[in-house]
Amino acid sequence: MSPFLLVYTALFLLLATLAHASAVPQPALDLEVVERVDNDPDPTCSRGIVASDVCCLASCGTCGGEGCHLRPGRSWGCCMGTIRSRGRNCEFNGPPCSSPTGFSGTTAPPTTTTTTATTTTAATTTTTTAPSTTTTTAATTTTTTASPTTTAPPTTTTTTAPPTTTTTTTAPPTTTTTTTAPPTTTTTAPPTTTTTTAPPTTTMASNPVWQTVNTGNTFPTARHEACFVMVNGKGYLLGGRGNNPAKPVDIFDPATNRWTQGARPDIELHHMQCVAVGNQVWIVSSWTGGFPNEKNVGSIYIYNTASNTWSTRPGLPEPRRRGGGASVLYDNKIYVVGGNRGGHGGQATTLGWMDYYDLDEQKWVTNLKPLPDGRDHVGGGVVNGNKLCIAGGRDGGVRGFFFATKASTYCYTFSTDTWQNMNAAIPAPRAGSSYGTTCAGHLMIAGGERSDAFSQVDVFDGSSWTTTASLQRKRHGSGLAVSDCSCGKIYIASGSGSRGGSPELTSTEVYLPNGDSSPCAVH
Template sequence: MKRLFSLTYNFLLLLSLLLFVNCKETRIENSQWETISVQGKPTARHEAGMVAFKDKILLIGGRRINPIDVFDTKTNTWEAKSKTPIELHHFQPVVVEDAVYLIGAMTGKWPNEKPLDRVIIYYPERDEFVYGHTIPKHRRRGGAGVVYHNNKIYLVGGITNGHVDGYKPWLDEYDPKTGAWKVLDDAPDARDHFQAVVANNKLYAFAGRRTSKKTNQDMALTNTYGNIYDFETAKWETVTNILEIPTQRAGNSAFSWNNDIIIGGGESMAHEAAHNEVEAYNSKTKTWSKWPSLLQGRHGTGFAIIGDYVYIASGSGNRGGGPELTSIERLKLPSKDNSETVTQSNAIPIHKQWHTVTLSFAGPETSETASDNPFLNYRLNVEFKHEKTQYTIRGFFAADGNASETGAKEGNIWKARFTPDQIGKWSYSATLHHKDSIALDDDLKKGEQVDITNAKGQFIVTESDKDGVDFRANGRLEASKGYYRFQDSKKYWLKGGANSPENLLGYVDFDDTYRIQSSNKDGEASTTEEIHKYEPHLKDWKPGDPSWKNGKGKSLIGAINFLASKGMNSIYFLTMNILGDGKDVWPYIHPEDFTRFDVSKLDQWEIAFQHMQAKGILLHLVLQETENETMLDKGNTGPMRQLYFRELIARFGHHLALNWNLGEENGPASWSPIGQNDSQRKAMAKFLKNADPYRHPVLLHTHSHDPLRSKILDSILGYQYLDGLSLQQDKREFASHVVETWKTKAKEKGHDWLITMDEIGLWHTAALPDNEDPDHDSLRQYVLWGTLLSGAAGLEWYFGAKHPHNDLNSEDWRERTRLWELTNHAITFFQDNLPYWKMQPEHTLINSSKAYCLRKTGEIYAVYLPKSKVHTINLTNVKGDFTIHWFDPQNGGQLQKGSVDSIHGEGIRKLGLPLTQKDETVQRDWVCLIKKDN
């Protein structure tokens, strides 16, 4: 026991010494805050702005509409001035010449406050408010850090949706004279409820939180690390462990003095009382120190420096809304800073879980066309290790490291992309080997090792700061029990999206992209020499969205924005259609050389893919077409196919939501009689699974009908390396039956298949534009609700070949806006109401051959009813009482009450009708939710 006590004591002593070193006490002259005796009293408030203006201090805004309170530091007197024109809170005011700018404020009541749509300016000497420039709609937020520097105002962070959600890493530059607004690079971390400062030509953003009332994490997600923006380089500095704030808090105040960035006050979940700690980060020594604590902890106010003193007033004494304070205190500031620059050798980079870590290595100089092929004769491997797991990741040749912008084809930069799944400390070790065709060999002992920089290192991974549909908020998708599921949270996910245009990447703004030849063959959409421009979607690009080469790519990024705005979460596209329908997509520098890859084009693809993932869109990568499935290695998984797969895995496998699709309409067909055989399909699937360190789902796109489809699929049922089917079906009325059939066959083989209804026919018609099929009645019934209620894991819409806006020439996803809306209604219903992964189809429970039913017997039933007549459900062998609600598949919205509130089991029961369905003769569809009472 004595030995245990001694070890524990020594450990605690060492820990206290380390903490003392990391955050030492700073001795400040007269190092004590003092409360000031004053004449008068300000309006009690919090979430207000406090700022020094000449020799006075202004208190502005706060919850409710309050007067401006002015404190005269010469007479210690408070005086009330005009009230704000509207309720203003959650802002950091800045002084510009003779005015105070209020920018990035919120208005309204908790928790649904709204950001202001314009700048508000206050002129203290005139006691006058003026409305200023309009803030761009898509950059409005409150709770941001705001600084004035070099005649510009900078906003960093903030939140777009009150306290509900929408915290951002944004950085913007605003010119108060001209109103010009410029979007700059996002900060490494999102944050709100904090204050920013400027020192030594750098912007410092420390503390804050990611407010998320939506997930009941109003104050829980406080930021651990600070961010620093260098105005000279226009870049954010790498986040390291040195930037860890000693006391995490939000709603803090901040100021800079000499070389110190001082953080004081704030609120957190650590304790109910507001924080009184004051801590300083020295920008020269890169160390933290303690300053004297406030006499009264407070949050939702600010610091103001006048003369030799820093002041703080107002705010809330506890976390949350009160008590609101009226006291003011001050601290005498140190006269000078004697710190010296210290080189930190123990700085460890900080990354986030589920965010891509890109490592760059300087190695041999080469080019895409070098005689010593960099894609074939070099192999970069990086081993990432964590105490719980490890990954071996393939890297790739990256030319000059910035090829998406420069178009470079040569350079000495090699990269690896890795997405960490564990929080904590990671280490890595990289090796670059050289030998003829070594890219095809996994034996790490082979080849000559080549020197590279940055070959070893470590980094720390913290929790993600993303929210919403962004996959970085949710993790990696896997195939599980016939559905998609997030590996980490085990939450299930349904997809709904676009299958067309399949040649999405045949886009004019990607480098070296063109159509080999136009086509007008029977059985496919006609093409011209023009490739995709997506001009109708240029208006959907928003400030802050990515682009490349001085604005290229905006129309495609806008198209992705539009599809995501309609609730869609998947896009199907080919990565190679040489010899196929479009003849405009390939990853190579030339469509006849399969050993050399176009670095700049692939980097530009990556920009688009990153944006899809941020918008919650799964990458459905279709690796080939039926016309070219034997083009590489005569269909075998030989050297050219292996190189192709490895290159795609190295560059894009890090994405969290990704399918590998073995190929469109895989296998021989009458229009393409030379196709891959069963052993070749299996070899592809096995190679992809084994080469992909993340083991993304591997699917097979089918032919459209039996027996052609069955001949191919029957022999691959149960194959462990194939996760499911990307189903094509010609006749829509049989779509649900086909889904159910293949799910049943797979289950009987002991290997559940994930089946998605990805291409509905007939080939020439499919999903028509809204103006030809306004409500998509048959698609809604047979395909959308029919397949989902039969166990499909999602669906995508194919546009057909012989109508406008077809599978190859579609430029505008708006042409099917109604179809996206109908799809979103269905996906939302499933995600909000059903444990669908535990349910099975049993359509015969309903007294209609055209109805669909998904059930978990005795617990919950979801029923699609195509017409408004008297329907019944068979609960003969089921006990208990069940509540009935209705859902509108055409308009979505909340669940509705019906003419029958509840039913009892042990019999055939009438379901009634929704109360909004007054006339039983009206022919329309409904979805009925039948749920057992607890």
């Protein structure tokens, strides 16, 4: 054979060999690499512990009212697999959120784990695979190489045991032997297939509740037509029907949930809304005496919480003395609105008068514009910091006064001395309710009476009413003591459990705007 032909033949065989080699299946790469998001360097941020509802929980929805923007690396409200809010740990026992932009649903996404890239090698007739070791974090993967003429698919075995080492020994091309070490624990589903459902983050904010407070063996004196107000972190319950002797001051400490007793006034005081002024409680308009011919009290009664003593100052001038009206503090003035001059008898006269006592000048001013629709057994509050709002109450000067309740809401603008009908009827017209201004600056009305006592609670935001959680026990003739605006707690105590004066209650309740699962809950 000529040299030329030999070269040509060799070149042809080389090209054929290269073409054949390119047609042979190459090792296939099946790579899945998931970046861990639970490796925050902050040691206080960890997984696998109990949930705290000041945080985003599993839904990565909101953190204390602000967005929870989860991403690999730390973000403001989150620390990887664990969510934090306002610098406090959110100790969460479910899986972390792994979405780069957060997860707004109510079900947490599956746990993100570290997956080692796995290479699966297809068998060929010319390749002998050496022994190899494959290690996985959540599951053990065994790759079996079939005989030279057959390619078997990889077989996957899943365990939650510690990493298991699998050794695959491939004999000469005609024989394949696979030896797998047994798992050290019972085989179960891997954590990555488990989805944990956490409470939605909106539950706290949308589920306010009243709780009965466990006060141990301490209780306030049973009373109704009293007032309840918070001074320097403690609740003071004053007045109420009964003059044998007059009711003492009862003092509630939210830090211990216990009641203690203070001094008694020298006369019976009832049908009033009391006002906190510094470390004092002021009662500027009230009644004394028994049903139905109650008398107007002629003095201001002041209880000093620091010294546990009572004192008096000149009351409303005649003929403007009355009881059953609203009393509200604004700009160092105590405003008195509405009320009744004649008790519950035939001389009862319901009024719309408005006066105030100037604490700086120590005098009464009585020439203010009256409430257009007078009423008694009423209270009020400063709404949104600039208006005095009145709602509910009744006309006590008519027969069947229990049913002569008022539905309208009026607000007074201090700067212009004008009243405005807000055209917002209270959801359940009633009288004798407990009134208070919430930490949000809204007027809350709890309980009351008409044909019976009420447990309903309504809140006015300055333009409309919302009905919130009901009291545990229907009652009327008490007050609302607003405490600790970091939690928004509001307390109510005593009162009458039905229309009229019986039964008088000794229980205490607390309003939790964020629900009974919040850190503010009383247990």
